[in-house]
Amino acid sequence: VHSFYVPQLEETVATSNYNGEYSVALQKDNFYGVQFHPEKSSRKGQLLLRNFLNLSQ
Numbered sequence: 001v002h003s004f005y006v007p008q009l010e011e012t013v014a015t016s017n018y019n020g021e022y023s024v025a026l027q028k029d030n031f032y033g034v035q036f037h038p039e040k041s042s043r044k045g046q047l048l049l050r051n052f053l054n055l056s057q
Contacts, residue, residue, distance in 0.1 A: 006035060 006023040008015060014025035014034075025034045032052060038045035 006026065008021065008023055009026065011026045011028045012023040013027045015021050016024045024036060025032070038048045041048070
């Protein structure tokens with residue numbers, strides 16, 4: 001864990017609460033970003049990546 005984080009913004013679509021609430025996923029127009037490694041998050045991460053792919057088609 002490090003001290004860099006994205007505060008909650010209008011573009012925030014998911015948050016986490018670990019020593020305070022912060023953004024873990026953001027979306028603006030057709031851009032998406034996450035502040036974690038979905039490829040290392042087992043089945044839930046695979047589902048997230050699959051959903052990203054489905055949005056791009």
